[in-house]
Amino acid sequence: MPFDLTSEHVAAENHKKLKWVEEDYEHLGRQLSRRGIDIESLTRRAAAFRVSVPSWGLGTGGTRFARFPGPGEPRNVFEKIEDCDVVHKLVRSTPGVSLHIPWDRPDSPAALKAFAESRGLHVDSMNSNTFQDQEDQRLSYKFGSLTHTDPAVRRQAIEHNLECLDLGVKLGAVSHTVWIGDGGNFPGQVDFRKALDRYMESLREIYRALPAGWRLFIEHKLYEPAFYSTVINDWGTSYYCVRELGEKAFSLVDLGHHAPNVNIEMIVARLIQFGKLAGFHFNDSKYGDDDLDAGSIKPFQLFLIFNELVDAELSRVPGFDPAYMLDQSHNVTDPIESLMTSAVELARAYVQAHLVERGRLAEYQERNDAVMALQTLKSAFTTDVEPILAMARHRSGGAIDPVGVYRASGYRGRMAEARPAEARLGAGIV
Numbered sequence: 001m002p003f004d005l006t007s008e009h010v011a012a013e014n015h016k017k018l019k020w021v022e023e024d025y026e027h028l029g030r031q032l033s034r035r036g037i038d039i040e041s042l043t044r045r046a047a048a049f050r051v052s053v054p055s056w057g058l059g060t061g062g063t064r065f066a067r068f069p070g071p072g073e074p075r076n077v078f079e080k081i082e083d084c085d086v087v088h089k090l091v092r093s094t095p096g097v098s099l100h101i102p103w104d105r106p107d108s109p110a111a112l113k114a115f116a117e118s119r120g121l122h123v124d125s126m127n128s129n130t131f132q133d134q135e136d137q138r139l140s141y142k143f144g145s146l147t148h149t150d151p152a153v154r155r156q157a158i159e160h161n162l163e164c165l166d167l168g169v170k171l172g173a174v175s176h177t178v179w180i181g182d183g184g185n186f187p188g189q190v191d192f193r194k195a196l197d198r199y200m201e202s203l204r205e206i207y208r209a210l211p212a213g214w215r216l217f218i219e220h221k222l223y224e225p226a227f228y229s230t231v232i233n234d235w236g237t238s239y240y241c242v243r244e245l246g247e248k249a250f251s252l253v254d255l256g257h258h259a260p261n262v263n264i265e266m267i268v269a270r271l272i273q274f275g276k277l278a279g280f281h282f283n284d285s286k287y288g289d290d291d292l293d294a295g296s297i298k299p300f301q302l303f304l305i306f307n308e309l310v311d312a313e314l315s316r317v318p319g320f321d322p323a324y325m326l327d328q329s330h331n332v333t334d335p336i337e338s339l340m341t342s343a344v345e346l347a348r349a350y351v352q353a354h355l356v357e358r359g360r361l362a363e364y365q366e367r368n369d370a371v372m373a374l375q376t377l378k379s380a381f382t383t384d385v386e387p388i389l390a391m392a393r394h395r396s397g398g399a400i401d402p403v404g405v406y407r408a409s410g411y412r413g414r415m416a417e418a419r420p421a422e423a424r425l426g427a428g429i430v
């Protein structure tokens with residue numbers, strides 16, 4: 001029988017599995033205590049882990065070829081927030097929501113803020129969009145936005161970002177994320193140095209307008225939609241920009257924005273060391289910016305990234321305060337299921353990274369004992385911490401089996417009835 005996702009129903013579903021989780025938890029507790037690790041401290045860390053979900057990830061995503069809308073898709077930002085509520089109810093680690101403007105521009109910011117807060121949710125980062133032309137837009141972004149050769153187009157793009165800041169203040173956001181697709185498709189099309197100078201001129205104006213206490217996140221990307229050169233193409237260029245802009249600017253790492261085989265965990269270590277790590281757009285990919293579910297393709301890379309993050313956390317690196325956010329496109333799965341499983345995979349990598357015996361690792365590194373150094377990481381990565389994750393969700397009022405409870409609730413079916421599909425076939429990520 002379908003049911004509302006009340007805490008009572010979730011508890012009733014948990015009850016069917018709790019005995020097994022407790023058995024596994026106790027067994028893991030004994031194993032970990034042999035390694036001098038207190039399982040309860042890890043469960044507290046798991047329960048405290050937080051990652052934000054992207055509003056644009058609640059609808060079905062697509063590619064340039066096609067988008068195959070799923071049933072009961074959210075039709076506006078309020079329905080996206082309703083679905084974010086379901087994700088957080090079941091995994092208890094996703095109270096933050098990143099918004100994208102104009103996709104999520106509300107008629108009443110106050111009403112949207114109250115709607116989210118009444119569900120225990122909050123807006124974290126605003127995202128501007130100068131990579132598409134809107135119906136009512138005067139000048140096109142076909143040849144760029146914040147780096148366009150025409151100062152009028154740059155002005156228009158700057159004004160859009162300033163609007164995002166104003167809206168974000170009304171919505172209670174704390175940061176602004178700028179990703180632009182500006183670049184060229186052919187050699188000679190763009191003057192590399194002039195384009196970067198125009199970018200900095202535009203970003204300085206946005207930086208000056210940053211509300212008190214906010215941070216500005218710059219997101220680099222190797223390619224797409226430009227296929228020969230991208231103005232903010234890699235972490236080095238991003239780092240130069242945020243260092244030039246000032247102490248409130250940081251470099252955001254979207255895992256899918258790097259060439260295959262790039263050592264992203266090393267980029268993370270660099271940005272931590274330079275005090276300029278904004279945080280992440282977590283996802284996974286096999287080839288390009290595939291925006292697949294986090295931990296679904298390269299779980300060891302995700303673990304190695306969290307190994308750098310946990311090392312910084314434990315060694316109390318000054319100013320270390322990364323924003324963890326998901327950025328995915330759910331083309332063939334139920335977005336709610338993908339976001340829940342992705343949030344769980346991030347918590348898994350985080351808890352496993354806390355299993356690394358860092359004193360021993362440092363000794364092996366000093367002694368250049370490569371085999372034992374890798375073994376030290378692998379023994380953490382190969383530890384099944386599922387009992388800790390399930391217990392943390394259960395103790396926080398969430399579901400031991402989020403996808404199982406979600407499917408049993410019949411939520412998607414109810415939404416399919418409540419939200420008649422808008423016949424909006426086509427292509428593109430949203």
Ligand code: LRH
Nearest residue numbers: 127179219254281289327
């Ligand atoms: C660009 C990107 C960026 C968002 C967009 C939805 O690829 O990662 O973060 O604005 O996806």
Ligand code: MN
Nearest residue numbers: 219254281327
């Ligand atoms: Mn991104």
